[in-house]
Amino acid sequence: MNMQLLVQLLVNGVIVGALYGVVAMSFVLIYKASQVVNFAQGEFLLIGAWVCWWLLTKYQIPFFAGMAITLVFMLVFGVALQIIVLRPLIGEPIISVIMVTIGLSTIFQGAMKWIFGLNAQPFPPIFKTQSVNILGLQIQTAYLMSVAVSLAMMAGMAWFFKASKYGLAMRATAFNQQIAQSLGISVKNIFAMAWAISAVVSAVAGVVVGVVNSVSPALSTYGIKVFPAVILGGLDSIVGAVLGGLIIGLLENIAHYVDSEFLHWGNLYEIAPFYVLIIILMIKPYGLFGTRNIERV
Amino acid sequence: MAASSLIPAGDFRSTYGADTTIFPTATSRNMAILGILILVAVPTAFSWLGVSPYWLTLLIQIGYYGIAALGLNILVGFTGQISIGHAAFFGFGAFASAYVSSKLGVPVFFAIPLAGVMTAAVGLVFGLPAARLKGLYLAIATLAAQYILLDFFSRAEWFTGGTVPALAEPFSLFGYTVRSDQQYFYVVLAYLVVCFLLATNLMRSRDGRALVAVRDHYLSAEIMGINLTKYRTLSFGLAAFFAGIGGALYAHNQGVVSNEGFGIDRSILFLAMIIIGGLGSIMGTLMGTAFMVLLPEAMEWLTALLRDTPIDQALALRPNIAFLREIAIGLVIVLFLIFEPDGLAHRWRQIKAYWKLYPFSH
Numbered sequence: 001m002n003m004q005l006l007v008q009l010l011v012n013g014v015i016v017g018a019l020y021g022v023v024a025m026s027f028v029l030i031y032k033a034s035q036v037v038n039f040a041q042g043e044f045l046l047i048g049a050w051v052c053w054w055l056l057t058k059y060q061i062p063f064f065a066g067m068a069i070t071l072v073f074m075l076v077f078g079v080a081l082q083i084i085v086l087r088p089l090i091g092e093p094i095i096s097v098i099m100v101t102i103g104l105s106t107i108f109q110g111a112m113k114w115i116f117g118l119n120a121q122p123f124p125p126i127f128k129t130q131s132v133n134i135l136g137l138q139i140q141t142a143y144l145m146s147v148a149v150s151l152a153m154m155a156g157m158a159w160f161f162k163a164s165k166y167g168l169a170m171r172a173t174a175f176n177q178q179i180a181q182s183l184g185i186s187v188k189n190i191f192a193m194a195w196a197i198s199a200v201v202s203a204v205a206g207v208v209v210g211v212v213n214s215v216s217p218a219l220s221t222y223g224i225k226v227f228p229a230v231i232l233g234g235l236d237s238i239v240g241a242v243l244g245g246l247i248i249g250l251l252e253n254i255a256h257y258v259d260s261e262f263l264h265w266g267n268l269y270e271i272a273p274f275y276v277l278i279i280i281l282m283i284k285p286y287g288l289f290g291t292r293n294i295e296r297v
Numbered sequence: 298m299a300a301s302s303l304i305p306a307g308d309f310r311s312t313y314g315a316d317t318t319i320f321p322t323a324t325s326r327n328m329a330i331l332g333i334l335i336l337v338a339v340p341t342a343f344s345w346l347g348v349s350p351y352w353l354t355l356l357i358q359i360g361y362y363g364i365a366a367l368g369l370n371i372l373v374g375f376t377g378q379i380s381i382g383h384a385a386f387f388g389f390g391a392f393a394s395a396y397v398s399s400k401l402g403v404p405v406f407f408a409i410p411l412a413g414v415m416t417a418a419v420g421l422v423f424g425l426p427a428a429r430l431k432g433l434y435l436a437i438a439t440l441a442a443q444y445i446l447l448d449f450f451s452r453a454e455w456f457t458g459g460t461v462p463a464l465a466e467p468f469s470l471f472g473y474t475v476r477s478d479q480q481y482f483y484v485v486l487a488y489l490v491v492c493f494l495l496a497t498n499l500m501r502s503r504d505g506r507a508l509v510a511v512r513d514h515y516l517s518a519e520i521m522g523i524n525l526t527k528y529r530t531l532s533f534g535l536a537a538f539f540a541g542i543g544g545a546l547y548a549h550n551q552g553v554v555s556n557e558g559f560g561i562d563r564s565i566l567f568l569a570m571i572i573i574g575g576l577g578s579i580m581g582t583l584m585g586t587a588f589m590v591l592l593p594e595a596m597e598w599l600t601a602l603l604r605d606t607p608i609d610q611a612l613a614l615r616p617n618i619a620f621l622r623e624i625a626i627g628l629v630i631v632l633f634l635i636f637e638p639d640g641l642a643h644r645w646r647q648i649k650a651y652w653k654l655y656p657f658s659h
Contacts, residue, residue: 277438
C-alpha cells in the first residue's frame with residue numbers, strides 16, 4: 001500500500017470532484033429551468049478560460065480585472081445564446097434541442113481551436129507562494145483556491161435559490177411554467193437568466209482549471225464528465241449534482257489508485273465513470289436525489 | 298413518416314396493400330430503377346470522362362456512411378430515441394469484420410453480414426437500459442456506450458490489434474477478389490440497395506409501424522398492445538446492425554482498421570447526416586449523407602478559391618481547414634434545426650410537388 005499516493009489522489013479527487021460538482025450544478029440549473037440538456041456545457045468552460053487567458057496574456061490585465069471582464073462577457077454570451085439559438089426551439093421535440101446543443105458544442109470547439117490553437121497554454125502565475133503546508137501536507141495554493149472557489153460558488157448558488165427573489169422565481173418556473181407565468185414571472189427572462197448564470201459559473205470553473213493546470217481544448221471533456229455526475233445525483237437536483245460531482249471525482253482517483261497499484265490495466269480512471277453511469281442507469285435511473293417521474297394515464 | 302408524395306387525381310387507394318406500396322406510381326418506380334442504372338454506369342463514365350478517381354472514393358464513402366446513417370435514422374427518426382454513440386458501433390462493425398475475415402478465415406462475403414449481426418448483439422446490450430429508460434436517459438446511456446466501446450477497442454488487442462491496425466481482407470466472391478475502387482463501388486452499391494430495400498420494407502410491416510407508434514405517442518402505443526421495451530431495444534439492435542454493415546464495408550475498403558475515426562465527432566457527423574437529410578425519411582438519409590460527405594470538399598474548394606486573398610491572410614483559413622470543417626458541421630446542424638427541421642427530404646418533396654403541377658402550382 002502506498003499511503004502517500006493514496007492521500008495525494010484522495011486530495012486530488014476532492015479538488016477535481018468539487019469542480020465537477022460546480023459544472024454539474026450549472027448543467028442542472030439549465031435543465032431544471034428550461035428542460036434543455038446542454039451538451040455544450042464543457043465549451044462554456046473552454047470559452048471562459050480562453051477569454052480570460054487572452055485578456056491576461058495579451059493585455060497584461062491584473063487577474064481579478066480580467067476575471068471580471070470574462071464574467072461579464074460570459075453573461076452576455078449566455079443570454080445571447082439563449083435568445084438567438086434556443087428560444088426559437090421552445091416547444092420543439094427534445095431530440096432537436098439536444099441536437100442543437102451538440103451542434104453548438106461542435107461549433108465552439110472548432111472556433112476555439114481556430115482562434116487559440118491546439119496547444120495547452122499556462123496562465124501567468126497568480127499566487128506569490130507556490131504551496132502552503134497544511135497538517136504536514138504540501139498543498140499548492142492553486143488547489144486551495146480551486147476548492148475555495150468551488151465552495152463559494154456552491155454556497156452562492158444555495159443562497160440564490162433559497163433567499164433571492166429571482167432564485168425563487170426560477171424554482172417556480174422549474175416546478176410549473178404555466179403557473180409561474182400566471183404569477184407574473186417572465187418565463188423567457190428566467191430561461192435567459194438560467195443560461196447566463198450557468199455560463200458564468202462554468203466559466204469560473206474553466207478559469208480555475210486553467211490556473212491549476214493550463215488552458216487547452218481538453219477542457220471541454222468536463223462537459224462529458226458532467227453526465228455521470230448528474231445521473232448519479234439525479235438530473236434535476238442541485239444538491240445531487242454537487243454530491244455526484246464529488247463522488248465521480250473521488251471515484252476517478254480511486255480507480256487510478258487501484259489501477260496503478262494492483263491491476264495495471266492503464267487508463268482505468270478515464271473510463272470508470274462511464275461504467276458507473278451505465279450501472280446507475282440500470283438500477284436507479286433517477287439517481288440519488290432526482291424526482292421520480294411517475295406516469296399516470 | 299408517411300411518404301406524403303403527391304398522388305395524381307383519381308388515384309384512390311382501396312386496399313391496405315395499395316396504401317403501403319413503396320412506389321405509388323409507375324413513374325416513381327421507373328425513376329428509382331433508372332437512378333440505380335445511372336449509378337451502375339458511374340465508374341465507367343468516370344473513367345471515360347477522366348474524372349479524378351477521388352470522386353469515386355467519395356461515392357463509396359457516401360455508400361457505407363449512408364448504410365450506417367440509415368440505421369441511425371431508424372433509431373432516431375422512426376423510433377424517436379437518440380443515440381450519441383453510433384460511430385462506436387460503426388467501428389465495432391469494422392473491427393468485427395476484419396477479425397472474422399482475417400483471424401477466423403470466414404469469407405468476406407459472409408463476414409460483412411456476420412459483422413452486422415455481432416454489432417447488433419452489442420447494440421442490444423447497450424439498448425438494454427431501454428427497458429427502464431427513455432428519451433434523455435437513453436441518450437446519455439449511448440454516450441457511455443461510445444466511450445466504453447472506444448476504450449474496449451484500445452484494450453482488446455486480440456480483437457482490434459491494439460495500437461497496431463487490424464488487417465481486413467479484400468472483398469472476394471467465388472474466388473474473384475475485388476481490388477480496385479471501381480469494383481468495390483459495385484459491392485457497396487449492392488449492399489446499399491439491399492439495405493435500403495430492407496429498411497423500406499421494414500417500415501411497411503407491423504414492426505415498422507410499431508416503431509413509429511412508439512415515437513409518436515408511446516403511451517398510446519403501449520395501450521394498443523405494443524411492447525415498448527421490445528421495440529425500443531429492437532430499434533437499438535437494428536441501428537447497430539446497419540452501423541455494423543456500414544463499418545464492415547468501410548473496413549474492407551480501407552484494408553486496415555485503426556483505432557481512430559470512431560470518436561464522438563464521427564457520431565455527431567452521423568447525427569448531422571440524418572438531421573440534414575430528414576428524420577424519418579429513408580431517401581433523405583442518403584441525401585443527408587451525400588451532403589455531409591461533400592461538405593468538406595465544398596469547404597476545401599471555397600478556401601482554395603480564397604487562397605492568398607486578404608480574407609485568407611487575415612483569418613488563416615488554409616492551415617485551419619480542419620477546424621473550419623468542424624465549425625461548418627456544427628453550423629449546418631444548428632441552421633437546419635432552426636430553419637429546415639424536416640431536412641432535405643422535405644425540400645425535395647416540395648420541389649417535386651412544384652414541378653408536378655407546373656405551371657399551375659397554386
